[in-house]
Amino acid sequence: MGGGNRFQEPVRISRRRQVRKEKEEDEVNESFKSPNLEAERRRREKLHSRLMALRSHVPIVTNMTKASIVEDAICYIGELQKIVQNLTEKLHEMEEGPLEIDEQQTDHIIKPEVETIVLKEEMKKLGIEENVQLCKIGERKFWLKITTEKKPGIFTKFMDVMSFMGFEIIDITLATSNGAIIICSSVQIIQGLCDGDSVDLQQTKDFLLEVMRSNP
Amino acid sequence: MGGGNRFQEPVRISRRRQVRKEKEEDEVNESFKSPNLEAERRRREKLHSRLMALRSHVPIVTNMTKASIVEDAICYIGELQKIVQNLTEKLHEMEEGPLEIDEQQTDHIIKPEVETIVLKEEMKKLGIEENVQLCKIGERKFWLKITTEKKPGIFTKFMDVMSFMGFEIIDITLATSNGAIIICSSVQIIQGLCDGDSVDLQQTKDFLLEVMRSNP
DNA sequence: AATGACACGTGAGAC
């Protein structure tokens, strides 16, 4: 609400001098003692200068008041963070698929299947082929790596399959490049189901490959 | 010059109540009249809350003091502006020429440290911690996973270390998120060097962690 | 003991 938009710099100086003189007179009259008077004065000036510096770093200034300066700074920081986030997202998207620059900028919302088709072509062009690697690395632990097309819902499908097969995710990394997605994960068979020896590696591999390859 | 790093919230409240009571007594005694006392009180509280809000928006906080909060905010805004500038520059470069691999690589080297500092904070805030996992998955094969800060040249360093240790990369995936980088790779000892049994897993793990953690 | 940071109440200028 109504705060004053005053020209602070000049006003402040004049006002300060004014008050300062009065107080000095008072000091003479009553012989006041102020141990940390000067220190406090410096402290105030420091904070004031910092606030002015902050103000100079913020483009949009609604009010010259202290609280407003800080408030605008908060707002500005939020905007900057959003911008950084958007830019990094865009950059990552562009690194993944060097094509379709126009579409990326406009349709944030509706990501069409066209993308996956294009990327699938890209992927095959680069000689990346789908496959599944599966290694036993412990009594009940396995390490697996799946390379396949990047398509919507592929990760959900992966999690569903893992759950269906009774695998528990220990850790996982996921990387995409040129229309391909690579899932790297350590998993272990949920206790109480069965031991690791009852898993046929080749059969599991084929099953995984088939499921991940299937369309819906 | 190290100012006081006091726990502000609780201290402030208790101190305020203390002083407030004394003053109230004084008011009763001398029947002081303060026209804008309550208003001023609100104003102070407003500024104080704004400063706290500002503090919560800045990841790096050196001191709890008012001036420091503003100072850190200024610093943080500067960093964000730099990041935005760099990102937009990169984006423009990529839009102009999709395949300028040379520039991208040099860019990687010169990338300012500011970004990594911010991301490191982000990473720690999310509870991601550096670690190295190493599994033997074959006679000469190993699977390893490294989680560390994302910083310029980290991947080159990784490749150098692998080469130095006599490891040959079979396959590798790399993922980054929130200031962290995760490298997942299958490696094997180069033939003619020695067999896999001569590798001390714990020792190798520690060495890798130390090297990836070191700065340059 | 001395310094630094803070909240407080107050008078004054601007709207």
Added chain:
DNA sequence: TGTCTCACGTGTCAT
């Protein structure tokens, strides 16, 4: 007119 913001000097904690 009253209301808002500010700088000021002070007492009081904590280091």
